[in-house]
Amino acid sequence: MPERTAAAPEALLASPDQAAQQAITAEIVALHxxxxxRDAAGERLPLTMxxxxxxRSSLLRHPxxxxxxxxxxxxxxxxxxxxxxxxxxIEADLTAQHAxxxxxxxxxxxxxxxxxxxxxxxxxxxxxxxxxxxxxYIHQRDQHPAPxxxxxxxxxxxxxxxxxxxxxxxxxxxxxxxxxxxxxxxPAHIHFSVFGSSFTQRLVTQMYFPGDPLFxxxxxxxxxxxxxxxxxxxxxxxxxxxSPEWATGYRFDIVxxxxxxxxxxxxxxx
Amino acid sequence: MTSIVPERILRPTPGQTVGPFFAYGLxxxxxxxxxxxxxxxxxxxxxxxxxGAGAPVPDALVEIWGADEHGVIPRARGAIRRDDHTFTxxxxxxxxxxxxxxxxxxxxxxxxxxPASGAPQPVRAVAAPFFAAIVFARGLPDKLHTRIYLPDxxxxxxxxxxxxxxxxxxxxxLIATRTDRGRLEHDIRLQGEGETVFxxx
Numbered sequence: 345m346p347e348r349t350a351a352a353p354e355a356l357l358a359s360p361d362q363a364a365q366q367a368i369t370a371e372i373v374a375l376h377x378x379x380x381x382r383d384a385a386g387e388r389l390p391l392t393m394x395x396x397x398x399x400r401s402s403l404l405r406h407p408x409x410x411x412x413x414x415x416x417x418x419x420x421x422x423x424x425x426x427x428x429x430x431x432x433x434i435e436a437d438l439t440a441q442h443a444x445x446x447x448x449x450x451x452x453x454x455x456x457x458x459x460x461x462x463x464x465x466x467x468x469x470x471x472x473x474x475x476x477x478x479x480x481y482i483h484q485r486d487q488h489p490a491p492x493x494x495x496x497x498x499x500x501x502x503x504x505x506x507x508x509x510x511x512x513x514x515x516x517x518x519x520x521x522x523x524x525x526x527x528x529x530x531p532a533h534i535h536f537s538v539f540g541s542s543f544t545q546r547l548v549t550q551m552y553f554p555g556d557p558l559f560x561x562x563x564x565x566x567x568x569x570x571x572x573x574x575x576x577x578x579x580x581x582x583x584x585x586x587s588p589e590w591a592t593g594y595r596f597d598i599v600x601x602x603x604x605x606x607x608x609x610x611x612x613x614x
Numbered sequence: 615m616t617s618i619v620p621e622r623i624l625r626p627t628p629g630q631t632v633g634p635f636f637a638y639g640l641x642x643x644x645x646x647x648x649x650x651x652x653x654x655x656x657x658x659x660x661x662x663x664x665x666g667a668g669a670p671v672p673d674a675l676v677e678i679w680g681a682d683e684h685g686v687i688p689r690a691r692g693a694i695r696r697d698d699h700t701f702t703x704x705x706x707x708x709x710x711x712x713x714x715x716x717x718x719x720x721x722x723x724x725x726x727x728x729p730a731s732g733a734p735q736p737v738r739a740v741a742a743p744f745f746a747a748i749v750f751a752r753g754l755p756d757k758l759h760t761r762i763y764l765p766d767x768x769x770x771x772x773x774x775x776x777x778x779x780x781x782x783x784x785x786x787x788l789i790a791t792r793t794d795r796g797r798l799e800h801d802i803r804l805q806g807e808g809e810t811v812f813x814x815x
Contacts, residue, residue, distance in 0.1 A: 349815065356672070357634060362625040392628045392756040399753070403753075403804060404665040404669075408806060409809060409811075411759070411812045412776070412811050412812035413778050414775075414814070415815075417746075419679065419725075419744075425689050425690060425691045429691075430692075460623070461622060463798045471640055474639075479677060481638075486634075498639075504695055522634075537632075543748075544815040547629055547757070550630040559693050573625065576625065576628065579630060580772075
């Protein structure tokens, strides 16, 4: 293959065709109808489609062959060791990382990390990152002309406790424009990166907020073929988690799935 | 053995793309130094991530997880807080503007049990050592699992169940190349000619 020079990453962010939202939405609706029919016919669809053309930057980046089903080897059934001391408690509070307090709606996001059998997954690393309340990421390649917040970086980490629980304090992110198509906006979301007790359970996903009007328009949210699976990514407002005069509370439980063999407990767990 | 695995009761949380702006959320110091680069046995594992048009992907990340040189699974903490001597087996590398990722690590040994006393005991006579690897990228709606096998033991590679199930072209996408400087080179092609074999479990 001839030597190719990489395009500047920011130049890749805009899709060449810049379709209208209406056209993108029509593509999403047609694909969802197809997926629902295949699901109804008994086909086991992936939880997320790698080949989802409305998400334009996936066109040249998704594999064309089905993944090869393999029995995991020992190393794949284990996971890097994390512990409570790997992360400082302050790292789970995204509102306390600067001299002042960030602008926006203070929230807590908490939940449990579970496996497919409903067992809590303790001592695993959860990393989060998000836009600020104006919908601006601190990343240098984010060119959205919304204000940066000098008191908000938007990155945090936590390690799940013995019951698999985690808690982040942050501010609610704003919706965010991107260049997938003309007038494209992402629903407000928090990125989550999660380790399970086996490497096969590794998960990167996004948590959304209830009732977002952008859900039906968003190619990334809709890369999940089935409605009940998409809903699983929407945090649940829980008034019992809301603290008086302080923050509204959302619950987001995360279920990591591995091979059958990840049912068995690892030989040692710290 | 799998017959005694009970029914799953929860549907898993679906994955989503890592997006364009993962760097400030996922980066940590020395993330690509699984082994301290000046320690004995440290090697450089690197390569380029390509898209379906053969263009390098400058906004991907590659994670590896591997056994130590004795084939023992690392149980020491410290993967996200490096101390320059503990081998944790886990590393993370972002591709640069040329689509290239690089990790300093050690080569996994043949799979063994941790030593009860004395030296680690081999589990199997032949089990081809590999790095478990995951690729994430902007434009990739979900993670991709793969393996990066060490190229040196022809007998072990020939006996590996996964490799044995692949044709020659597919097999080549999972085996690293050793350069004349002793480095391991391994490109990852997300789509098209020479597409890397990705895995489901």
